[in-house]
Amino acid sequence: MTTTTPDVPTVPGPKPPVAHRRSFLNRLTTGTGAFDIIGHRRKYYIVSLVLVVLSIALIIIRGFNFGIDFAGGTRIQFPASSSISTDQVAQAVAGSTGVEPEAVQTVGTGASATFQVQTTTLSADQVVSLKQAVASAFNLTTEQISDSAVSETWGGEISQRAVIALVVFLIAVSAFLWIRYERRVAIGAVIAVVHDMIITAGIYALVGFEVTPATVIGLLAILGFSLYDTVVVYDKVQENTKGLTSLLRRNFEEAANLAVNQTLMRSVNTTVIALLPVGGLLVAGVAILGSGTLKDLALVQLVGMIVSGYSSVFLAVPIAVDLRLRDPLIKAHTARVAARRKAEGIIVDADGDAIGRVPGTGTPDDQDAPVRRVPGADGPTAPPKPGVKAQRTGSRPVGAAPRPVSGARPAAGGSRPVGKAARPTGKRAR
Structure with missing residues (x-):
């Protein structure tokens, strides 16, 4: 007598991960959009270098319009x-x-x-x-x-004290970051601060506004704003990379990129909200009150906040990442992560999250993972249909009943199912 096992309906598998098909605003606000910011850091270096060179040229060619407090x-x-x-x-x-x-x-x-x-x-x-x-x-x-x-002597003393204040500020910031993080991170933050200061000074030379003590006060204020935003991102990077070398899910660059994505919307909100009152201050200083201290203070803060908002995300963190990647421990960990992904054929996004697998790679248990075509790879070339979990040839559908034990008879009515543990002996069955 031949007994057939009844067919069990196939349970649809989970929808395969689709890489970032959400809207730009959704990806920005959720912080999981995997914007590849760290991966394109060389482009930001070029942009920043061009801005710094142009700013220095403006300072040399046009010079500053020093107010009476500086020039006498x-x-x-x-x-x-x-x-x-x-x-x-x-x-x-x-x-x-x-x-x-x-x-x-x-x-x-x-x-x-x-x-x-x-x-x-x-x-x-x-x-x-x-x-x-x-x-x-x-x-x-x-x-x-x-x-x-x-007098010119008084103006010279004011200029000297302003320079001393900036130097002391940079030294204090460097010492704090060195203690709070490490020297590589401190270098990235200080470079970003100097970058903000040079570009702000270049814009001031281009516009020709008068440089007054209020300008120096505003410059110190925006440098503090720049560091505030930078430290927030650094803290998130430190949180994401804590114990990183004991795991093989992400490398250091991807963990840092995830941190930038998670804090990107916060940086945008902080910068925009801070610019609103400063922009109103500039309009009041120029259009309503005419030129004066209010205008000088507002311009340096407006330009400085925009530049510092950019540098804290696109310059300070990438520089710190580049310097940290030179650490032998980080290098070895990055190599281990790459080797694991190559062996298992895992494809990841900019944050290190798996989004697919190279066809024909991985262990038998991994073959049911979604397959994404990779140029030059053998195997199926079409991506899985939305809503259907990709299956390897000969694999059982997700949710299907386990195969019966080889050579075992199907369970008869009232008999114990195959594989079920026997009733304990010595006790009367009720």
Whole structure:
């Protein structure tokens, strides 16, 4: 008598992983989009190098428009009128003193608007002559015209202290990062900070805004913002790479790329939200209040925040990764991960997550994994249909009943199923 095993319906397998078919915004907001940022780091190096070279060229060719606090000189202020232009003011100053003014600006709006004239250091007689000429030309009294002078020595001391503050800042930051992480990570962060400082200075030279003490304060503020964002990403990289060398799922580069993806949206949100009030400050300083301290402070912060938001993700972390990859321990781990993937035919994305398998590779138990075509590989060339788990030839469907034991008779009604443990002896069956 021949007994046939009843057919068991095939249970559809899980849908094979599809590599990043979600929208760009979805991938960005979830932090699992596997944007290959670290893998394209050489492109970002080139972009940053070009920006730095252009910024240095602008600083050398155009120079900075140092304010009176740095360069020294004499400043004259008097009420402004809509009927008076800055060219008329410049002509009156030059005609009375014989010195061309370095800058003539309108500060404020409406009834509170004033003209601000900056020249080289004038003698007491030149100041008196200037006041009389301006009062006569624009129907003012000499009491309405104020003057102030800053010596070049004072300006030099301010410049020296600003440079010292920047140096102390960089040393303190380097020491903190060296203690908190390691020297390779500290080098990447410091390079990013210097990168931000040079590009911000180049933009300042291009625009021609006046460099004042407020500019230095704003520069120190944005350097702190740059480090804040960089340290957040570094912490995530450290978290992802903790105990990495004892595992073979990801190498160091992929773990760092995953960390960047996980913090990318946070960096974007932080930068955009911080730019909104600073942008409003710049508009108020230029369009409403005219030139002045507010405008100088807002410009350096606006440019610095944009550049630092870029460098913390696309420069600081990639540099740290490149330096860490020179570590012999990391090199050996990367080689072990690559060897395992080659042996098992695993295909991964930029974050090290498996997205397919080279046909004809892996152990028999791995052959049921989704197959993705790899150019030059033997075997099936078509990817699995969506929703269907790829099967190797001769394999049993996922969820199918196990094959019966060879040579065993099918279980009769009421008899014990094949493979079931015998009832314990010595006890009466109930």
